[in-house]
Amino acid sequence: MTHLRVLLAGATGTIGRAVAEELTARDHAVTALLRREADLPTGVAPLVGPVDALPGRTFDAVVSCIASRSGLPEDAWAVDHRANAALLRLAEQSGAGRFLLLSAICVQKPELAFQHAKLAFEAELRASGLDWTIVRPTAFFKSLSGQVARVKAGKPFLVFGDGRATACKPISDGDLARFITDALTDPAARNRVLPIGGPGPAITPADQAAMLSDLLGREVPLRRVPPALMDGIVAALSLGGRVAPAMRAKAELARIGRYYSRESMLLLNPDTGAYDAEATPEYGTETLRDHYAALLSGEVVHDAGDHAVFGE
Ligand SMILES: NC(=O)c1ccc[n+]([C@@H]2O[C@H](COP(=O)([O-])OP(=O)(O)OC[C@H]3O[C@@H](n4cnc5c(N)ncnc54)[C@H](OP(=O)(O)O)[C@@H]3O)[C@@H](O)[C@H]2O)c1
Numbered sequence: 062m063t064h065l066r067v068l069l070a071g072a073t074g075t076i077g078r079a080v081a082e083e084l085t086a087r088d089h090a091v092t093a094l095l096r097r098e099a100d101l102p103t104g105v106a107p108l109v110g111p112v113d114a115l116p117g118r119t120f121d122a123v124v125s126c127i128a129s130r131s132g133l134p135e136d137a138w139a140v141d142h143r144a145n146a147a148l149l150r151l152a153e154q155s156g157a158g159r160f161l162l163l164s165a166i167c168v169q170k171p172e173l174a175f176q177h178a179k180l181a182f183e184a185e186l187r188a189s190g191l192d193w194t195i196v197r198p199t200a201f202f203k204s205l206s207g208q209v210a211r212v213k214a215g216k217p218f219l220v221f222g223d224g225r226a227t228a229c230k231p232i233s234d235g236d237l238a239r240f241i242t243d244a245l246t247d248p249a250a251r252n253r254v255l256p257i258g259g260p261g262p263a264i265t266p267a268d269q270a271a272m273l274s275d276l277l278g279r280e281v282p283l284r285r286v287p288p289a290l291m292d293g294i295v296a297a298l299s300l301g302g303r304v305a306p307a308m309r310a311k312a313e314l315a316r317i318g319r320y321y322s323r324e325s326m327l328l329l330n331p332d333t334g335a336y337d338a339e340a341t342p343e344y345g346t347e348t349l350r351d352h353y354a355a356l357l358s359g360e361v362v363h364d365a366g367d368h369a370v371f372g373e
Contacts, residue, residue, distance in 0.1 A: 063246055066119065068155065070094045070112065070148055071126030072101060075203060075364060076163055079238035080126055081105045087242060092120070094148075112147040122159040122245055123152040132317055133310050134174035141178040146185055159192040161245055166197045166256050169329045173320055174313065187252075194250045198237055199258040199326040199341065200229040202352045203364050205269060209356045210363065212273050217284040221291075221322045224267030224283060228338060229326035230258025233352065236345025256328050259345050263327060263338035272350050276357055291319035 067084055071077035072093035078101075084091045085104040092106045101107055108118075125148055129136040145162065152160050164183060168176045186193045212218050221227075232240075240257055244250035264272075267283065274281040295315045302309035325336040355361040 065089045065121040065245065067091050067245070068094055068108075068118070068120040068123045068152070068157070069105075069126070070124070070144075071128065071163070072105060073099045074126055074128065075201065075234055076198075076237055076241075077126030078102065079234040080124060080163075080241050083235070083238040083242045084124075084245075089242075089245075092118075112144050112151060118155050120152070120155045120157045122161065123148060123155070123157045124161045124163075124241065124245065126163045128163075129175055129178075131310075132173070132175045133313050134178075137175035137178040141175055142182045145182040149182075149186060149189055149191075152191060153189070157191065159194065159245065159251070160186060160189070161194045161196065161241060162186055163241065164195050164197045166199050166258075166326050166328070167320070167324065168197065169256075170324060173317055175317075183254075192251050194244050194252070195254045196237075196241055196244060197254060197256045198232050199256075200231045201237075202231055202233055202349055205229075205231055205349060206352065206356060206363050207365065208269075209273065209353060212270075212281055213277070213357055217282040218266075218270035218273065219284050219286055220266045220270065221286050221288045223285065224270065225265045226288070227321075227323065227325045228263040228265045228268075228336070230261050230263050230338070230341050230343060231349045232257065232259035232345060233347035236260075236347050240344045256342060257344050258327070258341045259343065260348060261338070261341075261343050263325075263341070264349060269349070269353075272353055273357075276350070276354050288322060291315065291322055295319055 067089050069081055069091055072081045081091055081093060082102045085102060092108050093101055095107055095109050098109060125145055127140055127144055129140040164179050168179050171177055171180055183195055208218055236259055270281050270283055298308050298312035298315050302312045327336040327338050328341040330337045356363055
């Protein structure tokens, strides 16, 4: 087994932290590049500073799990594109043989600023001459858990339409971290884009409500939200955004919400333009149902994620 010297960016994020834990568990030497001091998993060495100012260090591989926390256009271009580009230059200077990027499956149908920023960096990475791997996961558990507390408190589960128009194969933080760590040393993952979901089958929002109903042992009512409502909200905020910058940000967040209310986090068939659950690769063993059970029992606490369509 090869033990690598890995520079990890984004180790304070949901997936980055899980990746730091998995890499150290497999005896890779992990240095975490941080923008400020932070608690890190045991064994991970911190390196605090801007991405573009760390000369004189040697690494075998660079892993980027950084991402804009807001998804707003300016921040997305600053982080998903420019900070990653600076990290790529750092990788080249540090002698790293491989760069692994955590991206997202939704870039296959780009409509939002953060998706264009991610794609712009993906293109730079592919053209860089380094060995690269781009991991494009489906939905994370945190993005599907925002309603668990309200449902536990007796409120209905909110869905767009009948709750069956979209689906995903959710992947746990730990399974994704194991997939990323495998990919880092797997020759077959070299210069590949890897879409990845958790263990199947694909799950719709209505299925999520049914899971909660089953776990709670009582009926969980669905409250149906008309899908066209999001169009109205986006239109109103976009109009307001012409005069008030704060509304511009809200309009983009509404566009993000609308996107996830319509699009599945599954592999897109480019020929038919349809999402293909069967063709979406699966990995790991941890299920959303078990995660919901752990949330309901209080064993784990919900980590409010970005881009959740319905929050608490
Ligand atoms: N949520 C989903 O369902 C989903 C699904 C598929 C793919 N993804 C993608 O997966 C990726 C990781 O998501 P995540 O939930 O793990 O992210 P996250 O928890 O929001 O963490 C983001 C990380 O990026 C760092 N970061 C943000 N701005 C930075 C900056 N200006 N300079 C340096 N570092 C910066 C953060 O550091 P600080 O702690 O200093 O802020 C943090 O470590 C994202 O690209 C996301 O789009 C998400």
